[in-house]
Amino acid sequence: MKKKYTDTEIIEAIRTGKSNNVLHYLYININPKIKAWIKQNNGSDDEAQDIFQDSVIAFYKFVSDNKFEYGKSVEGFLFTVAKNKWINRAKKMNQQTTYEAKHESNHYVANEYIDFKIKTEQEEKINKVLSQLGERCKELLTYSIFNKLSMEEISQKMGFSNADTAKTKNYKCKQRLIQLMNSHQEVKEFLYND
Amino acid sequence: MINDHLHNKIEDYLSGNLAVEEVHSFENEIHTNAELKSAVEAYKLANELIIDNQLLNIKNKLQNIHNSSKTKNKSRNYILWLPLLFLFICLSIYFFHNNEKKKTTLTEKNKSEKPVNYSKPNIIDKKSETSSIKTKESYEVSQNNLPVEERNTTPVESDTLPTYKINDISANKTTTNDTINNSTKSNNNNTGIEKHNSTKNQKSEEEKLKEEKCAGLAKITPSVIITKPCFGEANGSLVFRNNSEDNLYSIDGGKTYQTSPEFYNLKSIKHQLYIKSKIYGCVSNTHSGGSNINACDYIIYPSQNKYLEIDFISDYSYPSYLLKIYDARNGNEIYTETITEGQRFTWEGNDNNLKDLPMGNYVYSISNKNEILAQGNITIVR
Numbered sequence: 001m002k003k004k005y006t007d008t009e010i011i012e013a014i015r016t017g018k019s020n021n022v023l024h025y026l027y028i029n030i031n032p033k034i035k036a037w038i039k040q041n042n043g044s045d046d047e048a049q050d051i052f053q054d055s056v057i058a059f060y061k062f063v064s065d066n067k068f069e070y071g072k073s074v075e076g077f078l079f080t081v082a083k084n085k086w087i088n089r090a091k092k093m094n095q096q097t098t099y100e101a102k103h104e105s106n107h108y109v110a111n112e113y114i115d116f117k118i119k120t121e122q123e124e125k126i127n128k129v130l131s132q133l134g135e136r137c138k139e140l141l142t143y144s145i146f147n148k149l150s151m152e153e154i155s156q157k158m159g160f161s162n163a164d165t166a167k168t169k170n171y172k173c174k175q176r177l178i179q180l181m182n183s184h185q186e187v188k189e190f191l192y193n194d
Numbered sequence: 195m196i197n198d199h200l201h202n203k204i205e206d207y208l209s210g211n212l213a214v215e216e217v218h219s220f221e222n223e224i225h226t227n228a229e230l231k232s233a234v235e236a237y238k239l240a241n242e243l244i245i246d247n248q249l250l251n252i253k254n255k256l257q258n259i260h261n262s263s264k265t266k267n268k269s270r271n272y273i274l275w276l277p278l279l280f281l282f283i284c285l286s287i288y289f290f291h292n293n294e295k296k297k298t299t300l301t302e303k304n305k306s307e308k309p310v311n312y313s314k315p316n317i318i319d320k321k322s323e324t325s326s327i328k329t330k331e332s333y334e335v336s337q338n339n340l341p342v343e344e345r346n347t348t349p350v351e352s353d354t355l356p357t358y359k360i361n362d363i364s365a366n367k368t369t370t371n372d373t374i375n376n377s378t379k380s381n382n383n384n385t386g387i388e389k390h391n392s393t394k395n396q397k398s399e400e401e402k403l404k405e406e407k408c409a410g411l412a413k414i415t416p417s418v419i420i421t422k423p424c425f426g427e428a429n430g431s432l433v434f435r436n437n438s439e440d441n442l443y444s445i446d447g448g449k450t451y452q453t454s455p456e457f458y459n460l461k462s463i464k465h466q467l468y469i470k471s472k473i474y475g476c477v478s479n480t481h482s483g484g485s486n487i488n489a490c491d492y493i494i495y496p497s498q499n500k501y502l503e504i505d506f507i508s509d510y511s512y513p514s515y516l517l518k519i520y521d522a523r524n525g526n527e528i529y530t531e532t533i534t535e536g537q538r539f540t541w542e543g544n545d546n547n548l549k550d551l552p553m554g555n556y557v558y559s560i561s562n563k564n565e566i567l568a569q570g571n572i573t574i575v576r
Contacts, residue, residue: 018537023252027259028548053256057249064245118250126247135513138247139534145241146248148209157536171201178236181243191242 007074014063017147017157026056030075034082043086051089055081064146125187129180137173144170196233204237263547407440408476415479416467418445423460424490425560425568426505430460436469444468448477462486488568492558494543495575496550502541502572504560506533512562519572522555543574552576 005013005025013022031052038048055078062068068077118126130138140158143149149157155166181187196204206212207220224231414436423430434443434455442451447466466482494502506515512535519529519541528545543551553576559569 018534019252020255020532023255024259024546024548027256027263049260053253056256057252060252061245061249064248118246123250126243126250129243130247138244139513141240141244142248145244157534159536171198174201174237174240175196177240177243181236181240187243188239191239191246 007072008070010074011063011068011070014060015147016149016153017143019060023056026078027052030078033075034079037079037083038086041086041090047086047089051082051085054085058085064148066148122190125184125190129177129184129187132180133173133177137169137176140166140169141173141177200230200233204234207234208237208241259546404474404476407471408474411441411469411471411476411478413479414469415481416443416469417481418465418467420463420484422463422489424504425488426507427490428459428461429490430463430488432457432460432463432465434467434469440472442470442472444470447480447482462488487566489570490568491571491573493573493575494541496543497576501543502539504539506535506537506539515560515562515567517558517560520557520559521551522557522571528556541572543576550576 005022010022010025013019031049034052034055035045035048038051039045043051058081059068059074059078062077133141136158140154143154143157144151151163151166151170154170155161155163158166160166160169203212203220207217212220224234417435419433419435421429421431432445437443437455441455442453443455443457444451445457445465445467448468448470451468451470453472463484464486465484466480468480469478470476492502494500504517514532514534517529517531517533517539518527520526521528528551529541530546531539533539545551551574553574556572556574557569558572560567
């Protein structure tokens with residue numbers, strides 16, 4: 001594992017789906033700062049961990065959607081998201097706590113951050129559908145949908161002979177996933193409600 | 195089922211790759227065509243499912259990192275206390291013996307020094323006991339590599355070709371013929387052998403040579419010197435010990451033979467050995483061994499930016515691999531990472547919390563879900 005990542009390296013790693021090390025890196029380097037801030041503001045250890053996880057997920061989603069602007073500080077982004085999430089949560093809980101009036105100037109609108117709440121039984125349903133889809137299809141679709149890699153990049157990553165093979169497989173995997181979802185209507189329902 | 199063309203169009207639409215006018219016309223189509231509308235919805239949901247699943251993965255990974263760092267902190271506290279506990283035990287033993295020493299000095303003044311000698315070795319003994327246990331453990335880890343070599347070093351004796359008496363061979367032949375005849379024709383048994391023996395006596399010198407050679411080969415169990423390949427590389431080699439220009443060599447159970455007794459560029463060292471006579475075509479005994487487990491030792495120099503680098507490009511084409519690194523002294527797992535096929539793995543000699551590990555020996559293992567694919571030693575030099 002590399003010890004230091006530049007912001008560009010972090011974003012590139014997430015984009016290309018090699019982000020295990022990045023997660024460790026973020027956990028070790030950024031989590032303590034967020035945790036310290038949340039604890040200062042009457043949060044518990046568990047709440048801090050929760051907020052950190054949600055912020056990282058929002059960050060990944062941002063990068064995946066190509067919304068993250070190159071040149072922005074990753075740490076700054078995570079910190080801002082974490083603060084906003086904590087403030088929102090505190091508001092919901094009707095806590096009368098005072099926060100620093102000024103936050104760092106924030107280019108992102110607070111409600112743009114996804115609130116990622118999936119219940120355990122929903123997770124099980126997702127796993128059920130995807131286990132029927134198979135590992136390789138799941139991997140391919142993740143590369144194409146989440147990481148938005150080109151067919152060329154996917155064929156290199158997965159050892160296909162060329163981009164056309166990747167394209168055909170992508171088509172087949174997707175049709176298969178749609179079929180599986182048709183036979184598992186309950187998965188569709190909670191995705192609609194999101 | 196949606197056809198290929200429509201599939202591409204929906205994909206382009208959802209990923210924002212359509213031009214503005216195309217988007218408008220496609221959206222108009224969606225409004226008028228209910229079937230298309232439901233198809234696009236299905237695509238959207240499928241995408242959402244994959245994205246949610248990936249986000250779940252990330253969440254779970256973060257949770258795992260969190261949990262493992264929690265337990266590690268706990269065990270670290272425990273590790274801190276261990277030496278203190280050990281020190282306390284040592285001190286108490288020392289004082290206990292000192293007390294005994296005082297008692298003995300009171301009774302026997304001449305032997306006053308001896309109890310001191312007794313007490314010290316006692317402590318040293320305890321230390322050496324614990325350290326011997328530790329080395330045993332580390333041996334067990336490293337011995338996992340050994341059986342492959344052991345298997346190959348056992349049949350070494352066959353370096354020189356023994357000479358055989360022709361009579362012996364003919365005797366051997368008759369006995370083998372015996373068994374065949376017994377199973378097929380039991381009545382003509384005796385006459386059959388007599389006839390065979392009489393023809394054998396008339397055999398030419400060349401045939402005798404052939405029999406001699408083949409009988410010699412039949413008694414040989416091939417053995418090889420092995421260099422184990424590294425994971426992801428084709429740098430293994432196999433060299434037959436019993437080499438002669440008259441022979442051909444096979445490591446794949448006799449499917450293919452080559453004239454050279456040296457096999458290079460091997461990705462794994464699982465083998466079934468045969469030696470075949472070039473002229474007569476008869477073969478030796480077989481010997482199979484080796485394993486699919488690749489073993490390669492690495493030395494890394496983090497201060498000189500020389501790290502462990504393994505390319506996870508293999509014939510296995512498993513979707514992902516699990517790499518673990520253990521401390522060779524105590525077998526503690528100190529580093530874990532999941533690596534997908536096609537990735538280059540770099541390790542800079544740190545644990546999962548990015549803390550630098552001290553100079554010393556470490557053991558790695560690479561596995562898929564079911565089996566170990568590679569293991570060996572890593573030495574960190576600082």
